Amino acid sequence: MSSPRPHFLVLTFPFQGHIAPALRLARRLLAEAPDALVTFSTTEDAHRRMFPAKPCDGDGAKVATDEHDGRLEFLPFSDGTETGILPNMAFNAYLASFHAEGARTVAEILDALAARGRPVTRVVYTLLLPWAADVARDRGVPSALYWIQPVAVFIIYFHYFHGHGTIVAEHRHDPSFVVEFPGLEPLTIGDLPNFLTDAVDPSNIFHNVFNTSRDLMETLDKEGPKATVLVNTCQELERHALAAVGAIDVLPVGPVLPSGNVSGIFKQDDAEYMEWLDAKPENSVVYVAFGSLATMAREQVDELLLGLEESGRPYLCVIRKDIKVALADAEAEMLHERLKNGMVVEWCDQVQVLSHVAVGCFLTHCGWNSVLESVACGVPMVCVPGMSDQRMNAQLVVRDWRVGVRAQVDKGGVLRAAEVRRCIDEVMDNSEAAAEVRQMAGKWKQIVEEATGKGGSSDRNLMAFVDDGARSAV
Numbered sequence: 399m400s401s402p403r404p405h406f407l408v409l410t411f412p413f414q415g416h417i418a419p420a421l422r423l424a425r426r427l428l429a430e431a432p433d434a435l436v437t438f439s440t441t442e443d444a445h446r447r448m449f450p451a452k453p454c455d456g457d458g459a460k461v462a463t464d465e466h467d468g469r470l471e472f473l474p475f476s477d478g479t480e481t482g483i484l485p486n487m488a489f490n491a492y493l494a495s496f497h498a499e500g501a502r503t504v505a506e507i508l509d510a511l512a513a514r515g516r517p518v519t520r521v522v523y524t525l526l527l528p529w530a531a532d533v534a535r536d537r538g539v540p541s542a543l544y545w546i547q548p549v550a551v552f553i554i555y556f557h558y559f560h561g562h563g564t565i566v567a568e569h570r571h572d573p574s575f576v577v578e579f580p581g582l583e584p585l586t587i588g589d590l591p592n593f594l595t596d597a598v599d600p601s602n603i604f605h606n607v608f609n610t611s612r613d614l615m616e617t618l619d620k621e622g623p624k625a626t627v628l629v630n631t632c633q634e635l636e637r638h639a640l641a642a643v644g645a646i647d648v649l650p651v652g653p654v655l656p657s658g659n660v661s662g663i664f665k666q667d668d669a670e671y672m673e674w675l676d677a678k679p680e681n682s683v684v685y686v687a688f689g690s691l692a693t694m695a696r697e698q699v700d701e702l703l704l705g706l707e708e709s710g711r712p713y714l715c716v717i718r719k720d721i722k723v724a725l726a727d728a729e730a731e732m733l734h735e736r737l738k739n740g741m742v743v744e745w746c747d748q749v750q751v752l753s754h755v756a757v758g759c760f761l762t763h764c765g766w767n768s769v770l771e772s773v774a775c776g777v778p779m780v781c782v783p784g785m786s787d788q789r790m791n792a793q794l795v796v797r798d799w800r801v802g803v804r805a806q807v808d809k810g811g812v813l814r815a816a817e818v819r820r821c822i823d824e825v826m827d828n829s830e831a832a833a834e835v836r837q838m839a840g841k842w843k844q845i846v847e848e849a850t851g852k853g854g855s856s857d858r859n860l861m862a863f864v865d866d867g868a869r870s871a872v
């Protein structure tokens with residue numbers, strides 16, 4: 399009997415910041431393994447948003463694409479809701495439904511693919527769905543966790559649930575208390591993901607993220623020596639942290655960068671902003687974006703735009719539609735009237751923008767995808783971290799790679815106009831310090847290019863993973 403083709407089922411939570419790196423990895427797997435198949439699977443609602451124009455076929459809204467000779471297929475699973483996740487939805491309840499329905503329908507997908515003669519040989523799952531490993535194990539299919547944040551953050555979660563949790567929990571209300579994790583410089587409680595501090599309390603709106611993180615680490619324990627963790631980083635970016643992961647089989651395979659047409663659940667504005675960028679001098683533009691989840695109050699939008707105007711530099715600022723909707727309509731209109739030097743869009747092709755020669759600085763919330771994209775494009779950053787991994791990510795940018803500065807918010811958590819201006823000057827003016835940041839950004843761009851290029855460290859790790867997948871398919 400001939401052995402089945404290697405077939406990866408890539409599963410992801412329906413956030414843009416999770417879908418993007420998962421889809422990028424899916425395409426990298428197809429490029430590395432010319433005979434492999436990939437089925438990409440997220441929730442039904444996210445799937446509909448990714449393919450608004452495509453008719454769904456009868457058996458479960460399958461969308462095959464022409465990419466990679468049709469070897470990439472999209473097949474959604476259910477999260478038990480009609481609408482998908484909404485901004486005002488109780489996150490704890492959503493995660494419970496996502497788990498129960500997701501586990502049931504992913505099991506059905508595995509069975510259906512096997513029945514179609516395309517059995518899955520490896521499940522790859524991102525954050526917030528530890529149950530995927532259990533579903534795979536029940537069917538005898540090996541799985542790998544794809545960690546889409548820095549390995550430094552993986553270390554924090556891992557050690558939190560393997561001994562460090564008690565001390566963090568005891569001091570979780572003291573942001574300046576110092577904690578040490580293997581392989582990392584000392585950190586304060588304030589640097590840790592809020593899911594391991596505030597969300598420990600059962601009344602917290604993200605308490606189920608804390609529970610799910612614990613389940614994820616237990617899942618790795620259950621897998622034992624077979625546990626594989628792919629990480630969207632490269633060994634050059636996080637050498638010390640990677641040296642401290644010990645017995646776990648951690649494979650840095652990143653940064654995975656975009657390719658292909660479909661990129662996620664948001665649709666970009668007309669490419670008018672590219673023409674606008676074309677008309678600007680080299681390294682003159684400040685690009686501003688806060689990812690796909692962060693919200694902004696009226697006061698913050700005002701301070702931000704004021705600071706950008708006062709910087710005297712041209713700027714391209716993303717203010718998502720849902721943020722605008724949360725402001726009164728009339729006020730959102732006024733946004734445009736007040737702009738002299740800048741352009742506000744609801745969504746853009748961020749990597750295309752960061753790759754443009756006119757862009758000289760990225761004011762970012764430090765989502766890991768944004769950070770990696772900026773490093774890969776050689777653009778210095780002004781860091782305004784918010785929740786989750788973002789404060790740790792900012793540490794890497796400022797302290798470890800020295801490709802940016804960190805902005806300070808006031809006591810009320812507002813980033814003031816004067817601070818916006820100060821930080822932009824710090825990375826864009828003619829000072830020696832600014833020149834050094836720009837030089838470091840150029841250096842890291844090159845390092846990352848080498849790591850992900852043919853024969854680079856991340857490329858070799860991905861090859862090893864693919865070869866392993868091919869072996870387990872035999």
Ligand SMILES: O=c1ccn([C@@H]2O[C@H](COP(=O)(O)OP(=O)(O)O[C@H]3O[C@H](CO)[C@@H](O)[C@H](O)[C@H]3O)[C@@H](O)[C@H]2O)c(=O)[nH]1
Nearest residue numbers: 415418687689690691716745746748765766767768786787
């Ligand atoms: O106008 C825009 C704005 C953003 N993006 C893209 O959207 C993604 C945003 O991802 P990220 O920068 O990681 O931010 P979030 O959407 O906030 O991501 C969530 O998920 C990440 C991965 O787990 C975490 O690092 C973040 O903290 C978490 O908020 C990136 O690929 C951007 O290129 C665009 O294409 N156009």
